[in-house]
Amino acid sequence: GWDLFQDEEKANCIACHMPPDFTDFTYDNLGIPPNPENPFYGMDQVLLDDGSPINLLGPSWIDYGLADFLTNLATSDDWRDLPYTTDQLKSMTSAEIMALVDENKGKHKVSTLRNVDMRPDNGFTKAYGHNGYFKSLEEITHFYNTRDVEPWPAPEVPETINDSELGDLGLTLEEEAAIVAFMKTLTDGYQYLLLADESVRFQSLLTAYGDMHSNDMIELKKGEPGDFYGNITALGKVDIRERNTIHGELTSADRIRLFDDATVTGIVSDYYENVEEVVLPDLAPFSFGSINISVSADDYLALPPGDYKTVKVYERATLKLEAGVYNIEKLYLNKYSTLEVDAQLGAVTVNIYENLDVVHDAQVVIGNGTSRDLTFNIYGSADSKIRDGATILGNIVAPNATVYLQDDVYFKGSICAKRIEVYENVELYHHGIDVMPQAGKAIAQGDDEMEAENGAISNLPMEYALDQNYPNPFNPTTTVRFALPEASNVTLSIYNILGQEVYNLVRGNLEAGFHTFQWNATDQYGARVTSGIYIYRLQAGNFVQTRKMLLVK
Numbered sequence: 001g002w003d004l005f006q007d008e009e010k011a012n013c014i015a016c017h018m019p020p021d022f023t024d025f026t027y028d029n030l031g032i033p034p035n036p037e038n039p040f041y042g043m044d045q046v047l048l049d050d051g052s053p054i055n056l057l058g059p060s061w062i063d064y065g066l067a068d069f070l071t072n073l074a075t076s077d078d079w080r081d082l083p084y085t086t087d088q089l090k091s092m093t094s095a096e097i098m099a100l101v102d103e104n105k106g107k108h109k110v111s112t113l114r115n116v117d118m119r120p121d122n123g124f125t126k127a128y129g130h131n132g133y134f135k136s137l138e139e140i141t142h143f144y145n146t147r148d149v150e151p152w153p154a155p156e157v158p159e160t161i162n163d164s165e166l167g168d169l170g171l172t173l174e175e176e177a178a179i180v181a182f183m184k185t186l187t188d189g190y191q192y193l194l195l196a197d198e199s200v201r202f203q204s205l206l207t208a209y210g211d212m213h214s215n216d217m218i219e220l221k222k223g224e225p226g227d228f229y230g231n232i233t234a235l236g237k238v239d240i241r242e243r244n245t246i247h248g249e250l251t252s253a254d255r256i257r258l259f260d261d262a263t264v265t266g267i268v269s270d271y272y273e274n275v276e277e278v279v280l281p282d283l284a285p286f287s288f289g290s291i292n293i294s295v296s297a298d299d300y301l302a303l304p305p306g307d308y309k310t311v312k313v314y315e316r317a318t319l320k321l322e323a324g325v326y327n328i329e330k331l332y333l334n335k336y337s338t339l340e341v342d343a344q345l346g347a348v349t350v351n352i353y354e355n356l357d358v359v360h361d362a363q364v365v366i367g368n369g370t371s372r373d374l375t376f377n378i379y380g381s382a383d384s385k386i387r388d389g390a391t392i393l394g395n396i397v398a399p400n401a402t403v404y405l406q407d408d409v410y411f412k413g414s415i416c417a418k419r420i421e422v423y424e425n426v427e428l429y430h431h432g433i434d435v436m437p438q439a440g441k442a443i444a445q446g447d448d449e450m451e452a453e454n455g456a457i458s459n460l461p462m463e464y465a466l467d468q469n470y471p472n473p474f475n476p477t478t479t480v481r482f483a484l485p486e487a488s489n490v491t492l493s494i495y496n497i498l499g500q501e502v503y504n505l506v507r508g509n510l511e512a513g514f515h516t517f518q519w520n521a522t523d524q525y526g527a528r529v530t531s532g533i534y535i536y537r538l539q540a541g542n543f544v545q546t547r548k549m550l551l552v553k
Contacts, residue, residue, distance in 0.1 A: 001182025002284075004175050011144075011169055011179055013113075019325070021347050022113035022186060027066045029106035031161040032143075033153035034062075035131040062156060063131060067105040074098045106157025115191075117184045131156070137180045145169045145176055185282055193230065193430040195416045197280050197399065202226070202422045205244050210414075210430025215277050217254075220244050220262075224425065231266070233275055240264070251275055280399040280416050283379050286351050288329045295319050295337075298542070313337040313362075316544055321348050330354040331376075333362040333390075336544040341394075343369025350375065355382040355401065361546060363391040363537075365495070371395075371413040372431050381418075386411065391535060391546070410535070410548065427533070427548075461485050461514060464543035469536070473550040474521075480505070480536060481516045488540040492517065495535040502534070510540075521551050 006014040016024050044058035055061055064071075073079045073089065074097040080090050089097065108130040117126075117137060127135055134140035143152065148167035155161060171179075193210025194200055200218045205226025212218065212228070217236035220226065223243035231248040232238070238252045242260035249266035250256060256270040289307030295317040303311075305324025311331050313319045318338040323346035331352050333339055337359075341348050343366060356376055366374060374394030378384055381400040386392050391410045396403055402419040405411060405426050412429040422428070461483035469478045480492070492506040505517050521529055529551070537546045 001178040001180070001185075004171070004179050005182055010175070011171060012165065013179070015165060016110050017113050019349075023110045026110050027104065027107035028110055028162050029065070029108070029155075029157055029160045030129070030144075030166065031147055031155035031158070032129045032131065032133050034156040035129075035133040038131055064105045064157060065108040065130065067101045067107070070097050070101050070104060074101075103160065106155075106160050113183055114186050116186060137183060138176070141176050141180055141183075145171045192278075192414060192416070193428055194420050195278060195280065195414070196420045197418045199236075200420045200422075204424040205422075206425050206427060208428040210428070211248075213278050218252075230430075235275055235277060238270075280418075281377075281397050283351075283377050283397065283399060285379065286327050286353070288327045288351075288353050293319075293328075313339065316539070316542060321350070323348055326350045328352055331356050333358045335359045335361050337362045339364045341366045341369070341374050343367070343373035347373045347375065349377065351377045352379065354378075354380040356384040356386075356396070356398075358386045358390045358392060360388040360390060360406075361544070362387075363546065364393045365501070366393055367501075370431065374413075384417075389546070461512075464488075464540055464545070466536075466538040466545040466547055468547055469549045475531075475551060477518055477520045478549060478551075479516055479518050481514060482538050482540075483514050484510060484512050484540055486512045488512075488543075490515075491537075491539045493537055494519070495537065505536075 004010045005017075006012070008015075016026065016028065018024055040055055041059045041061060043055040044053045046054045048054060074094040079094075116128075127133075128137065128140040134143065144166045146152075146168070148163070191211065192213055193208060194212040196214045196216075198214070198216045200212060200214045202220045205220050205223045205228060207227055209229045211230040212232045214234045214236065216234070217238065218232060218234045219239045220228070220241060222241050223245075225243040225245070227245050227247060229247045232246060232250050234252045235254065236252070237254045238250065238256045240246065240250070240256075240258050240262040242262055244262050246262075246264040246266070248264075249269070250264045251267075251269045251272050253272055253275040254270070256268060258264065258268070287307065288309060290309055292309045293301070293303060293311040295301045295313045297315045297317055299314075300318045300320070302320040302322070303326075305322065305326055307327045309329045311319070311328050312334070313332065314334045314337065316336045317334070318340050319333075320340040320342065322342045323344070326349065328350065329352070331350065339362070341364065347369075356378055364374070371393040372395070376394060376396045376398075378396070378398035378401055383402050383404060384396070384398055385404045385406065386409050387406045389408045390406075392413070393411075394413045396413065396415045396417065398415075398417040400418055402421060403415055403417040404421045404423070405428075406423045407425055409423070409426045411427070413431055463483070463485055465483040467481040467483075469480045471478060482492070484490070488510060490506050490508065490510045491504065493504050494502040496502050505519070506515075531551045534549045534551065535546060536549060538544070
């Protein structure tokens with residue numbers, strides 16, 4: 001199926017559905033017929049508050065796709081101020097935009113094929129095409145193959161049809177089936193915070209936001225207390241011990257045990273027959289390179305996509321990755337190191353043959369993107385460990401291995417693994433959870449500029465230290481204090497949950513002593529930010545320390 005998918009002489013689907021996103025984000029008219037089941041056709045009888053019908057044209061309405069968008073944009077009085085107007089469109093006149101309408105009639109964005117077969121339950125009928133005309137992957141694949149040689153209904157918009165990349169591909173029915181089988185492998189399970197084939201075990205639950213599923217058992221030991229915000233499903237036994245609260249539904253095909261003061265706010269269903277197995281992604285074997293990459297302590301390296309052997313990032317060093325695919329044998333991030341990911345031009349995929357090893361207080365920082373834009377595919381069966389205090393963002397896919405999240409780890413994304421082990425004081429957030437603001441700003445104490453208070457301190461600190469901010473949680477202002485035993489080049493920054501730098505509080509040389517800075521929870525433009533968790537990081541010479549703060553409202 002994959003061979004046919006990418007073969008220029010066969011399906012050549014990859015021309016528009018290129019990995020890792022499986023879309024090129026362009027617009028196209030495939031010649032799809034109008035869908036007679038579309039309820040919008042009948043909305044000429046449904047009235048708005050002013051008495052006018054929602055659909056003025058009734059059954060004669062045509063969906064012109066991108067052309068309709070451009071028409072509405074060009075005829076709007078304030079189109080340059082609309083949030084979805086791109087910089088390119090803002091640079092054009094209304095007349096220039098209207099000139100693009102005819103060539104874009106009937107064009108719709110090329111959809112991603114990731115999770116193209118995903119559905120909420122087995123009885124759900126999924127629809128395909130911009131208007132839902134096709135009811136199966138098999139049907140739309142057959143349309144791609146035979147649009148121009150079989151008697152399909154007339155297209156909704158015939159003027160701008162793509163007649164060069166589909167319509168008469170000459171595929172056999174067996175080849176169509178192989179392509180469909182391949183597309184079904186693109187179901188990645190990323191809708192779950194945690195997805196395991198054998199087990200999920202929490203030594204102690206602190207905070208988790210998102211859904212969790214195991215094809216066997218789940219165990220939550222005594223909470224700290226612990227709060228799990230989401231639904232939990234399992235095919236095997238489920239144990240929820242004391243001081244844990246599940247803010248959602250709990251469902252198992254086997255027995256469920258709730259200990260002492262364990263609480264579930266939603267419906268609890270044990271021995272439930274309709275819990276389905278969730279198949280983990282099946283990673284294809286790949287070849288890695290022969291060149292070892294080593295980033296020495298305190299160094300910086302920008303590494304282009306490609307094939308490498310072992311990649312090691314040592315203390316306080318930074319490795320930068322960019323959009324594309326990396327095939328490597330093993331990835332090792334030493335303590336206080338940084339994996340900097342630039343997703344501006346697309347997703348970053350790191351295929352790892354053996355395992356991922358992230359040592360304590362290492363961090364992943366994603367610029368120009370989100371946690372969805374980074375994926376670690378781990379092919380091997382060796383344990384992958386995220387060690388104490390590390391901050392990790394992205395998707396971790398390890399269908400043959402155990403993934404460990406050790407003490408004080410901060411994780412945002414999705415984990416699909418054979419087994420998942422969560423230690424103490426771990427914070428877990430799914431991609432879709434917005435728990436942090438996008439920007440921040442430091443303020444002075446009594447001034448509009450930042451200012452360090454170097455009061456008369458007779459005893460200089462003996463060692464570097466970054467104190468917990470006070471108060472914490474806070475609203476709206478908090479103070480960050482740190483100690484320098486000697487004059488140092490200092491960087492103190494606040495990061496959001498995506499690993500992006502929110503604002504640089506300090507960058508420059510400071511004298512030895514105790515220093516304090518205040519932050520009033522506003523962004524760099526002076527606007528208030530939303531409540532949630534922030535990460536602040538001090539680097540002074542060779543010293544690096546990271547802490548978390550919580551803004552409440």
